[in-house]
Amino acid sequence: MNALAVLYGGSLTRAAFEPLFPGKNALTLALEQARRFPGVTKLVLLADLCPALPADVSLVSRPAWTKKTLLQTLSELSGGFDCTYYAWADCPLLDPVLAGTLLERHLCYHAEYSYADGWPYGLAPELLAPGVAGILANILGEDDAGPVERDALFSVIQKDINAFDIETEISSIDLRVHRLSLSADSRRNLLLLTRLMDAGLSSAADSERIISAHPELLRTLPAFYSIQVSGPCPQACSLCPYPKFSTPGFMEPVRFAALLDKISAFSGDAVLDLSLWGEFSLHPQKRELITAILERPALSAVIETSGLGWKKAELEALAEAASKAAPRENRMAPLSWIVSLDAADANRYREIRGPGFAEAVECAKTLTALFPKDSYVQAVRVKGAEDDIEHFYRSWKKEGAEVIIQKYDDFCGAMPKLQASDLSPVQRRPCWHLMRDMAILMDGRVPLCRETEGEILGNAFTESLETIWSRGEAFYREQAALHYRGPCAGCDEYYTYNF
Numbered sequence: 282m283n284a285l286a287v288l289y290g291g292s293l294t295r296a297a298f299e300p301l302f303p304g305k306n307a308l309t310l311a312l313e314q315a316r317r318f319p320g321v322t323k324l325v326l327l328a329d330l331c332p333a334l335p336a337d338v339s340l341v342s343r344p345a346w347t348k349k350t351l352l353q354t355l356s357e358l359s360g361g362f363d364c365t366y367y368a369w370a371d372c373p374l375l376d377p378v379l380a381g382t383l384l385e386r387h388l389c390y391h392a393e394y395s396y397a398d399g400w401p402y403g404l405a406p407e408l409l410a411p412g413v414a415g416i417l418a419n420i421l422g423e424d425d426a427g428p429v430e431r432d433a434l435f436s437v438i439q440k441d442i443n444a445f446d447i448e449t450e451i452s453s454i455d456l457r458v459h460r461l462s463l464s465a466d467s468r469r470n471l472l473l474l475t476r477l478m479d480a481g482l483s484s485a486a487d488s489e490r491i492i493s494a495h496p497e498l499l500r501t502l503p504a505f506y507s508i509q510v511s512g513p514c515p516q517a518c519s520l521c522p523y524p525k526f527s528t529p530g531f532m533e534p535v536r537f538a539a540l541l542d543k544i545s546a547f548s549g550d551a552v553l554d555l556s557l558w559g560e561f562s563l564h565p566q567k568r569e570l571i572t573a574i575l576e577r578p579a580l581s582a583v584i585e586t587s588g589l590g591w592k593k594a595e596l597e598a599l600a601e602a603a604s605k606a607a608p609r610e611n612r613m614a615p616l617s618w619i620v621s622l623d624a625a626d627a628n629r630y631r632e633i634r635g636p637g638f639a640e641a642v643e644c645a646k647t648l649t650a651l652f653p654k655d656s657y658v659q660a661v662r663v664k665g666a667e668d669d670i671e672h673f674y675r676s677w678k679k680e681g682a683e684v685i686i687q688k689y690d691d692f693c694g695a696m697p698k699l700q701a702s703d704l705s706p707v708q709r710r711p712c713w714h715l716m717r718d719m720a721i722l723m724d725g726r727v728p729l730c731r732e733t734e735g736e737i738l739g740n741a742f743t744e745s746l747e748t749i750w751s752r753g754e755a756f757y758r759e760q761a762a763l764h765y766r767g768p769c770a771g772c773d774e775y776y777t778y779n780f
């Protein structure tokens with residue numbers, strides 16, 4: 282066997298170079314593991330800089346990589362080898378044993394592409410047979426300059442999936458439910474890796490045992506912050522408990538900017554959702570607030586709006602500003618939009634949200650044109666209104682819009698139970714919102730989650746986010762031990778997932 286191992290390090294984050302275990306960084310560990318893949322005679326790092334490397338590692342460096350240049354390079358490098366292993370260079374737990382099992386299957390069934398499934402991302406390489414990288418490069422158009430994402434190989438194979446012989450090695454326990462990525466690509470995942478490695482995880486087999494037995498290790502740092510920056514709302518929507526949570530006034534830009542600094546210092550990267558319980562368009566300094574986010578590459582904004590109160594020129598200026606913003610560390614768009622419409626026609630809209638249908642639709646169309654990949658129209662799926670939802674979906678798809686059909690939320694009993702169906706998993710799991718989200722109210726208070734103000738964990742203006750976040754730990758551990766109390770007992774939002 283004469284195998285090539287290629288690690289892609291063309292867009293690594295700072296986390297890949299931070300000391301991990303035992304004092305080595307993720308890049309060093311990934312190279313060490315890849316060197317141990319069965320049959321490897323050559324190890325190559327694809328990079329966008331020139332890090333100091335061991336003598337036996339070849340470097341191919343380009344200032345920027347695209348899917349096309351990645352595949353062309355893989356094709357050139359793989360000539361004369363029996364197979365090519367491919368993985369990202371920030372995955373310190375790449376498992377040579379799992380790579381060997383994959384290789385056996387790959388060779389036994391003469392596969393052209395093989396991958397592992399059911400384990401967290403980061404444990405297994407992908408395998409390509411000779412010549413396949415070149416075929417994939419040809420499938421892509423000449424001008425395909427799309428960035429290299431984690432699924433770069435499979436995303437191209439999918440374009441003509443029946444043309445390839447594909448083999449899959451499947452985990453005996455399905456760990457995908459945890460949505461883990463064992464890659465040093467963020468502060469959150471670096472912490473996760475540190476904890477799991479400290480707990481003894483060094484292989485795919487360990488992961489099946491340790492991850493299931495230690496759910497407490499999986500709550501790392503918040504990834505999603507819902508922030509109330511506007512108090513007022515022009516609507517009194519029948520699906521929203523807003524009046525219960527309403528607060529007068531607006532968050533001042535200075536206070537908001539200080540909060541952003543606290544968030545990036547604590548979480549590293551994060552997605553900010555504006556505005557919790559209030560209409561962001563009414564904020565008199567909304568442009569300043571968005572600018573403050575765009576100036577911080579660690580942060581991305583999602584604006585959830587009724588679509589009322591926006592001027593077209595204002596949205597155009599924001600599109601211009603977003604297009605000039607630096608790429609985000611979390612690889613998300615700097616600025617995304619969700620327009621809550623909830624109905625396909627004016628009459629139904631009036632019943633649910635009140636007046637304003639024409640203005641909201643116009644705003645949604647403007648945003649679809651200005652932010653074609655980063656704006657969504659949303660409708661809540663309510664019992665008894667299935668036909669309207671279907672009509673909503675079809676009509677907005679015809680407009681070329683991205684559509685979100687959202688689950689109905691009764692806010693822990695604050696609203697009537699109007700769920701159209703029960704989509705909850707067969708087995709309840711700890712709440713994603715306890716695990717990944719932080720809601721911050723206008724006065725800085727941080728409730729347990731956005732569903733209830735009953736349990737306040739602290740104040741984001743006066744305390745450290747670390748202290749506040751640590752107070753939620755006990756609630757998470759209780760749920761990991763299958764104990765659900767207070768508002769959580771009857772809540773069905775635990776399985777909904779933000780970014």
Ligand code: SF4
Binds near residue numbers: 693714730732769772
């Ligand atoms: S279970 Fe419901 S009430 Fe409890 S933290 Fe999660 S979302 Fe909030």
